[in-house]
Amino acid sequence: xxxxxxxxxxxxxxxxxxxxxxxxxxxxxxxxxxxxxxxxxxxxxxxxxxxxxxxxxxxxxxxxxxxxxxxxxxxxxxxxxxxxxxxxxxxxxxxxxxxxxxxxxxxxxxxxxxxxxxx
Amino acid sequence: xxxxxxxxxxxxxxxxxxxxxxxxxxxxxxxxxxxxxxxxxxxxxxxxxxxxxxxxxxxxxxxxxxxxxxxxxxxxxxxxxxxxxxxxxxxxxxxxxxxxxxxxxxxxxxxxxxxxxxxxxxxxxxxxxxxxxxxxxxxxxxxxxxxxxxxxxxxxxxxxxxxxxxxxxxxxxxxxxxxxxxxxxxxxxxxx
Ligand SMILES: [Zn+2]
Numbered sequence: 001x002x003x004x005x006x007x008x009x010x011x012x013x014x015x016x017x018x019x020x021x022x023x024x025x026x027x028x029x030x031x032x033x034x035x036x037x038x039x040x041x042x043x044x045x046x047x048x049x050x051x052x053x054x055x056x057x058x059x060x061x062x063x064x065x066x067x068x069x070x071x072x073x074x075x076x077x078x079x080x081x082x083x084x085x086x087x088x089x090x091x092x093x094x095x096x097x098x099x100x101x102x103x104x105x106x107x108x109x110x111x112x113x114x115x116x117x118x119x
Numbered sequence: 120x121x122x123x124x125x126x127x128x129x130x131x132x133x134x135x136x137x138x139x140x141x142x143x144x145x146x147x148x149x150x151x152x153x154x155x156x157x158x159x160x161x162x163x164x165x166x167x168x169x170x171x172x173x174x175x176x177x178x179x180x181x182x183x184x185x186x187x188x189x190x191x192x193x194x195x196x197x198x199x200x201x202x203x204x205x206x207x208x209x210x211x212x213x214x215x216x217x218x219x220x221x222x223x224x225x226x227x228x229x230x231x232x233x234x235x236x237x238x239x240x241x242x243x244x245x246x247x248x249x250x251x252x253x254x255x256x257x258x259x260x261x262x263x264x265x266x267x268x269x270x271x272x273x274x275x276x277x278x279x280x281x282x283x284x285x286x287x288x289x290x291x292x293x294x295x296x297x298x299x300x301x302x303x304x305x306x307x308x309x310x311x
Contacts, residue, residue: 040289047261061167
């Protein structure tokens with residue numbers, strides 16, 4: 001096998017994804033390919049370190065995410081009530097007074113409808 | 120800082136403040152992954168928010184034997200994949216094969232940098248400059264340690280495709296290790 005062919009396979013050989021016996025045997029005896037394999041190992045080590053290199057979000061990003069989450073959850077709580085499903089979920093959400101009132105109104109209306117249907 | 124496991128358990132009982140605390144504790148991590156997957160701040164924020172929304176909705180299905188962070192990585196990956204597809208449809212031209220220009224979002228301080236930190240900076244920029252399809256796979260595999268199966272599932276591609284993209288990405292990134300010293304600090308100046 002030629003060094004060039006082996007080096008094409010190195011990105012997959014390096015973590016055992018590729019079990020090419022011939023290529024592995026070549027690396028064992030070829031200094032040039034061993035050096036190249038070492039570069040890939042260095043690359044993989046460095047990649048692992050990127051995980052804790054946090055990219056600083058805009059200071060307002062967390063607050064925006066929490067606010068966005070809250071309004072989205074309240075919307076889906078109201079939707080759930082409107083569709084008559086997952087009342088327990090809507091109840092657990094809590095949320096603002098306004099939403100709680102909306103939810104209560106829908107629950108009451110549904111209950112009345114339920115009674116009417118029952119009677 | 121409250122224990123993550125306790126927060127997860129409380130969130131599973133519907134305790135929203137507990138979930139919000141989880142968001143606070145994991146936000147840097149999730150946001151960083153979202154940024155590495157999408158390549159820009161605005162999309163990263165949208166993806167992070169969508170990921171947390173899905174996490175809240177699915178927290179009941181989270182099993183305690185797994186790491187919450189790993190579970191969050193998978194959700195973020197899936198949210199980013201959905202987001203990227205939507206974005207692609209919105210644009211007339213596909214950005215996948217030409218790659219996006221990197222944004223310089225670090226304050227480079229070449230004089231104060233050690234060689235290792237310098238390598239990480241160049242690598243970070245090189246990851247950014249990869250075409251999105253390659254970038255997503257290599258970030259999830261080599262930075263966040265997800266398995267091929269999980270990656271294929273979350274990105275909705277085959278395992279073979281995931282491996283091919285991973286190896287192509289590694290091949291491109293390996294070139295970063297060769298850059299001569301004088302090009303280092305200006306690494307963001309040229310696109311792929
Ligand atoms: Zn060789």
